[in-house]
Amino acid sequence: MTDVLPQPDCSRKAGREPLELEESGSKRPPNTGARLWGRVRNKLLRNKLDPQTVETKNWHTDVIEMNGIKVEFSMKFTSRDMSLKRTPSKKQTGVFGVKISVVTKRERSKVPYIVRQCVEEVEKRGIEEVGIYRISGVATDIQALKAVFDANNKDILLMLSDMDINAIAGTLKLYFRELPEPLLTDRLYPAFMEGIALSDPAAKENCMMHLLRSLPDPNLITFLFLLEHVAEKEPINKMSLHNLATVFGPTLLRPSEVESKAHLTSAADIWSHDVMAQVQVLLYYLQHPPISFAELKRNTLYFSTDV
Numbered sequence: 001m002t003d004v005l006p007q008p009d010c011s012r013k014a015g016r017e018p019l020e021l022e023e024s025g026s027k028r029p030p031n032t033g034a035r036l037w038g039r040v041r042n043k044l045l046r047n048k049l050d051p052q053t054v055e056t057k058n059w060h061t062d063v064i065e066m067n068g069i070k071v072e073f074s075m076k077f078t079s080r081d082m083s084l085k086r087t088p089s090k091k092q093t094g095v096f097g098v099k100i101s102v103v104t105k106r107e108r109s110k111v112p113y114i115v116r117q118c119v120e121e122v123e124k125r126g127i128e129e130v131g132i133y134r135i136s137g138v139a140t141d142i143q144a145l146k147a148v149f150d151a152n153n154k155d156i157l158l159m160l161s162d163m164d165i166n167a168i169a170g171t172l173k174l175y176f177r178e179l180p181e182p183l184l185t186d187r188l189y190p191a192f193m194e195g196i197a198l199s200d201p202a203a204k205e206n207c208m209m210h211l212l213r214s215l216p217d218p219n220l221i222t223f224l225f226l227l228e229h230v231a232e233k234e235p236i237n238k239m240s241l242h243n244l245a246t247v248f249g250p251t252l253l254r255p256s257e258v259e260s261k262a263h264l265t266s267a268a269d270i271w272s273h274d275v276m277a278q279v280q281v282l283l284y285y286l287q288h289p290p291i292s293f294a295e296l297k298r299n300t301l302y303f304s305t306d307v
Helices: 032-046 100-107 113-125 139-151 156-162 165-177 189-195 201-213 217-229 241-252 257-263 267-287 293-298
Strands: 010-016 060-066 069-079
Touching: 100 217, 113 156, 113 165, 113 217, 139 156, 139 165, 165 241, 189 201, 189 267, 201 217, 201 267, 201 293, 217 241, 217 267, 217 293, 241 267
Parallel strands: none
Antiparallel strands: 010 069, 060 069
């Protein structure tokens, strides 16, 4: 599964073969590797398998060549049940796969410790890193950090300071992805989808703010904390607000298992509708002037979620 563009109901898995270099007497143009891998990623993102192929377990193989370099890769779709299914952890002493309300109550904190520490480290030495949150960290490093946070190891801070920043960003995304329920909750998912589709700006504003007020406090405070963290630094890290919304939207806001099964007709339908709407929801909040938790709670507008 690739972190470049998460998909809620179908994940695309790609295996890369080693690069095969052909001997050539001429000098290869600069940045060939980066440009070639860009083509591979574009292929992974844009290549749409037909619904019949999606439902099979067969691998789809393709080859891309450029300036004497050949990349052969395979990909296939795996159902949501086998990939991004959110399942509660049996280890209630950990933090991954545990309800955010349980973690914050146990820690006596407003925002989970793992979120605060990962954000602090990224802001300290990674917020200007090109492609932060888009570029995947090494899977083994992410799993190592996951184990340390789950065990509440005393060496967490030392390990964070020595770890590659993309692994830390990946750990933060993994934490949100493995929550038993998405941060913006299953219950409010249909209302978020309908609210973002409203055409009247005033009605949309009232609805989207009301939906935030409807979140449980730990979810809302953590969401606002994350929004403040991913402030735009596009000129340096090349991560526009739209890029950030694309990375985080489907992670923080996805349909419940019941909701997705009720509306699933094909992978293409889910991709074209749900994912884009999820991105638009997060983009709306990212583009909104700073949102205060205290102000939200004071401004009690009685706006129905049945929009």
